[in-house]
Amino acid sequence: MKKLFIVANWKSHKTTEEATEWLTHMAEGREQRAESEKHKDVIVCASFTLLPAMKAFITKHNLPIKLGAQDVSPFEAGAYTGEVNAEQLKHFVEYVIIGHSERRNYFGETDEMLSKKVQRAKLSKLTPIFCVQGKETPIPEEVTVVAYEPVEAIGSGHPDTPEDADEVAKTIKKQHPTVQYVLYGGSVTAENVKNFTKMSSIDGVLVGGASLDAAHFDQIIEKA
Ligand code: PGA
Numbered sequence: 001m002k003k004l005f006i007v008a009n010w011k012s013h014k015t016t017e018e019a020t021e022w023l024t025h026m027a028e029g030r031e032q033r034a035e036s037e038k039h040k041d042v043i044v045c046a047s048f049t050l051l052p053a054m055k056a057f058i059t060k061h062n063l064p065i066k067l068g069a070q071d072v073s074p075f076e077a078g079a080y081t082g083e084v085n086a087e088q089l090k091h092f093v094e095y096v097i098i099g100h101s102e103r104r105n106y107f108g109e110t111d112e113m114l115s116k117k118v119q120r121a122k123l124s125k126l127t128p129i130f131c132v133q134g135k136e137t138p139i140p141e142e143v144t145v146v147a148y149e150p151v152e153a154i155g156s157g158h159p160d161t162p163e164d165a166d167e168v169a170k171t172i173k174k175q176h177p178t179v180q181y182v183l184y185g186g187s188v189t190a191e192n193v194k195n196f197t198k199m200s201s202i203d204g205v206l207v208g209g210a211s212l213d214a215a216h217f218d219q220i221i222e223k224a
Contacts, residue, residue, distance in 0.1 A: 003039050009100070044211075096127070115138075
């Protein structure tokens with residue numbers, strides 16, 4: 001059975017209290033999920049401010065959930081007001097989303113800057129989940145996990161077809177031999193997740209809106 005990545009991208013949502021409620025739900029459903037969670041890596045990418053409390057909760061309850069950030073500074077520690085660097089993050093997370101289309105569009109992140117972010121993440125032993133919007137999007141050399149997210153599918157309720165996503169995933173792997181895993185993201189729900197994860201070149205999903213409700217995310221893990 002192939003390993004699947006089930007990644008939640010909470011974007012700029014949830015307070016610490018709401019994040020703790022979400023995790024409490026996940027802790028309660030743990031036993032029922034144990035079987036379906038085998039071969040699945042569940043990763044929650046949350047705002048920086050939520051990470052310390054989430055890390056403490058996950059450790060205390062020994063939950064099989066890993067944490068990720070949604071961004072990282074392209075610089076090391078230094079005079080970069082507002083930035084959170086990879087060395088600071090590594091105490092809380094194993095993964096970091098880099099290159100999401102919202103960062104490219106709203107914050108003007110360029111391919112060059114994204115490549116620096118990947119380097120900084122790698123130096124601190126974080127695994128980048130590098131988002132691409134199509135098969136032409138440049139992918140920095142060190143990247144092993146890619147998420148294909150066509151912009152029009154994000155938050156629209158109109159996902160790509162599983163066949164098209166699989167074709168893109170296959171092409172990315174062929175063009176970039178260092179890429180081991182390609183995830184699909186864009187309007188993934190419990191109802192459609194299996195259509196994507198059953199495709200031969202797709203190794204998991206990146207879930208935005210449908211990850212915010214713990215009960216629904218639970219279903220996504222089970223159905224994937
Ligand atoms: P969505 O977002 O699941 O709400 O479409 C996915 C993403 O932007 O990562």
